[in-house]
Amino acid sequence: MRLSNTAIITAAVGVGLAAAQNSTYYNPTLPGWHSDPSCIYHEETFFCAISTFLAVPGIPIYASKDLINWKVASHVWTRPDQLGLPNAARDVDYLQGGFYAPNLRFHDGKFYITNVYISPLEYQGILGCIFTSDNLYDDDSWSDAVTWNATAIDPDLFWDDDGQAYLSSAGIVTAKIDPATGEIGAPKVQWNGTGGAYPEGPHIYKKDGYYYVLIAEGGTELGHRVTMARSKNVLGPWEADPSNPVLTNNNTAEYFQTVGHADLFQDGKGNWWSMALATRSGPEWEIYPMGREAGLVPVTWNEGEWPIFSQFRGIMNGWELPQYSRAIPGRGNFVQDPDVYDFQPGGPIPRNLLFWRFPEDGKFTVSPRGHRNTLQISPSRANLTGMPLSTDKSLTGKTGLSFISRRQTHTLFSFSVDLTFNPSQSYQEAGISSFLTQLNHIDLGISRSNASSGYGHHSSPSGLEFRFRIETAGTINSTIPSSTTITPVPAAWSHGPIRLSVGTANATYFLFSAAPASNPNARIVLGYASALVVSGGSGPFTGNLLGAYATCTGAGGNSTGCPSGGEAYVGRWRYTGWAQQVDKGEWAVGSTSDLI
Structure with missing residues (x-):
C-alpha cells in the first residue's frame, strides 16, 4: 500500500x-x-x-x-x-x-x-x-x-x-x-x-x-x-x-x-x-x-x-509484524494515546509526564485539600529560563523547576489545562509552555498586573494579565527575537478556572489561546509562534515538551525559597493528537498505532 x-x-x-x-x-x-x-x-x-x-x-x-x-x-x-x-x-x-x-x-x-x-x-x-x-x-x-x-x-x-x-x-x-x-x-x-x-x-x-x-x-x-x-x-x-x-x-x-x-x-x-x-x-x-x-x-x-x-x-x-496487541501489564501510558487526566484524589502522577531536572520536594501535590481533581504546583524561584550566570543556584533552575510536561507526539495536536490561580503579586506567575530547553520556549502565563507592564491594577479590570512570552536566547542569530506581549484578563474570567491552550495552527506554527473554563466558546487568541523557536537551538538532542509551570520569578531568598502564596492548581489536563505527517504532503489522521 x-x-x-x-x-x-x-x-x-x-x-x-x-x-x-x-x-x-x-x-x-x-x-x-x-x-x-x-x-x-x-x-x-x-x-x-x-x-x-x-x-x-x-x-x-x-x-x-x-x-x-x-x-x-x-x-x-x-x-x-x-x-x-x-x-x-x-x-x-x-x-x-x-x-x-x-x-x-x-x-x-x-x-x-x-x-x-x-x-x-x-x-x-x-x-x-x-x-x-x-x-x-x-x-x-x-x-x-x-x-x-x-x-x-x-x-x-x-x-x-x-x-x-x-x-x-x-x-x-x-x-x-x-x-x-x-x-x-x-x-x-x-x-x-x-x-x-x-x-x-x-x-x-x-x-x-x-x-x-x-x-x-x-x-x-x-x-x-x-x-x-x-x-x-x-x-x-x-x-x-x-x-x-x-x-x-x-x-x-x-x-x-x-x-x-x-x-x-x-x-x-x-x-x-x-x-x-x-x-x-x-x-x-x-x-x-x-x-x-x-x-x-x-x-x-x-x-x-x-x-x-x-x-x-x-x-x-517489510516483515510480517507480530499480531496486534496492547496486552502490556502495568499502569503506564501508550505513547500515541491522548492524555485525559483529572488528578483524582489518591491517584499518581501519570507515567508519561516529565519534569525538567528533578523538582524540589513537595512542589507537586495531586488533589490537595480544598482543590479536588487538580494538581497543585508550588512555585520555584527560577522561571522557565532562569538566570544562567547567577551564583544563586535557585535562580538558575539547578535546584529544580516547577514545570511538568509531556512530549509533543503528533505533528498536529491540541493541549490544554484548566488553571486556577490567584496571584497576589506581579512576580507570581503560572501558565503553560511549549518548552525545548530553558533558553528555547514559548509561554502563556497569568500574573497580577503591575504598572510596569503597561496596564496596572487600575487599567486591567480583573487585576490580572496574560503574558505571552517567546524565548530564543538559545538560538544563535535567531530570526525570531525574544519578546513578551501583555494582554489584560477580562474581569469576568477571574472568578473561575481559566482554560489555557496551545495547539498547532498548521505544521509549523503554534497558536496560544485562553477562555473561561465554564465557557470555552469565549476563547481569545493571545499569540502565534513558529515551531522554529523549539527546533534545534540549545536543544539539538531533545524535543518539544508541553506542560504547566509556576514561578515566583526570583522573589524571596535562597534559604527561604519563594514567599508564601502563588500556588497554581491545574485541572482537566488534555492532550489530543490530530494528525501525523509521514512524508512530504502525506498525512495520517489520528494515532500512528491505529494506522497500519
Whole structure:
C-alpha cells in the first residue's frame, strides 16, 4: 500500500489488525522526542530504552507486543540519589547534559542499562553508569548505579560466549569490564568507521561465527549515518561492510533526515529489525519541534552475510509484524494515546509526564485539600529560563523547576489545562509552555498586573494579565527575537478556572489561546509562534515538551525559597493528537498505532 501525495488516511478501529497481513506501518513508531533507541526481545515482548538527558524520571523503558504499540513499562532513574552524587539530579550546567544513549541488554537473568551521565565538572564531567533490574515493569527494581570515570559517551555491554563482558564506547574503543564493580581493563582502539566525524553509538553482536560492530558516524545532523564492520575476534581486526553506510538518508530529499544511532534485534520468528533515530525535517532541517524520534526498519540478515537495511521512511513495508496487541501489564501510558487526566484524589502522577531536572520536594501535590481533581504546583524561584550566570543556584533552575510536561507526539495536536490561580503579586506567575530547553520556549502565563507592564491594577479590570512570552536566547542569530506581549484578563474570567491552550495552527506554527473554563466558546487568541523557536537551538538532542509551570520569578531568598502564596492548581489536563505527517504532503489522521 502506497499513498498518493496529499493523501489523508482516516483511523478506524479495525485497521490495526491489518498489520499482520500486509506489514505496512508508519514511522516513527515511537513519535515525539525518543532519541538513541536501544532494543531487545525478551519473553515475547519487545523493550526499548531511550535517552532523556535532563528530563526526569529518566531513561524510560517501553514495552510492545507488536512493535507498533509502545507502553511505558518503567523508568530507570526515579531516585535522585541513584548516582551517589549530591544534587546530580539537578546541578548540571549543560542544557543537553544528563543521561545519554542508554544501552539495554539482558544477560544471565538480569536486565542491564549502560550509559553515561554528563554531570557537573566537580564530578569529572562524564560518569559511566550501569543499572540492573530483574523486572522491567517496576521502577523500584532498578539498582543504584555502578559507576566509573568514563572517557567517552555511548557505552555498550557485550558478553562473549565465555561470559567475559566487554565495554565499547565512542571512539570506537573496547575494554574488558566487570559490570558488578565497574572495574575496566585497558582500552583497545577498534574501528574508527568510514571516515565520518564522531564515530559513536557502538553495538557489538555475534552471529554465524563473526563479531559485528554497528556504529553511528557523521554527527547527529544531516550527515548522520550507520556503518558496520565484522571480525573473527571481538578485539579485531575489523573488516568494513562494502555497502557502508548501511543506513542513512544523508544526501537525499527524504522527509526523514538525520537517520542513525541504530540497534539490531530479532522477533519471535527470527526476523531482524532495527530501531533508529530520525528527524521529521526534510533536508531543509529547520523546523522539527519533536526533535529526534525513533522508527523501525526491517533488516535482512542471512547466514554468514552482511545485514541489509531497508531505507528509513514514514510509510514502510517489510516483515510480517507480530499480531496486534496492547496486552502490556502495568499502569503506564501508550505513547500515541491522548492524555485525559483529572488528578483524582489518591491517584499518581501519570507515567508519561516529565519534569525538567528533578523538582524540589513537595512542589507537586495531586488533589490537595480544598482543590479536588487538580494538581497543585508550588512555585520555584527560577522561571522557565532562569538566570544562567547567577551564583544563586535557585535562580538558575539547578535546584529544580516547577514545570511538568509531556512530549509533543503528533505533528498536529491540541493541549490544554484548566488553571486556577490567584496571584497576589506581579512576580507570581503560572501558565503553560511549549518548552525545548530553558533558553528555547514559548509561554502563556497569568500574573497580577503591575504598572510596569503597561496596564496596572487600575487599567486591567480583573487585576490580572496574560503574558505571552517567546524565548530564543538559545538560538544563535535567531530570526525570531525574544519578546513578551501583555494582554489584560477580562474581569469576568477571574472568578473561575481559566482554560489555557496551545495547539498547532498548521505544521509549523503554534497558536496560544485562553477562555473561561465554564465557557470555552469565549476563547481569545493571545499569540502565534513558529515551531522554529523549539527546533534545534540549545536543544539539538531533545524535543518539544508541553506542560504547566509556576514561578515566583526570583522573589524571596535562597534559604527561604519563594514567599508564601502563588500556588497554581491545574485541572482537566488534555492532550489530543490530530494528525501525523509521514512524508512530504502525506498525512495520517489520528494515532500512528491505529494506522497500519
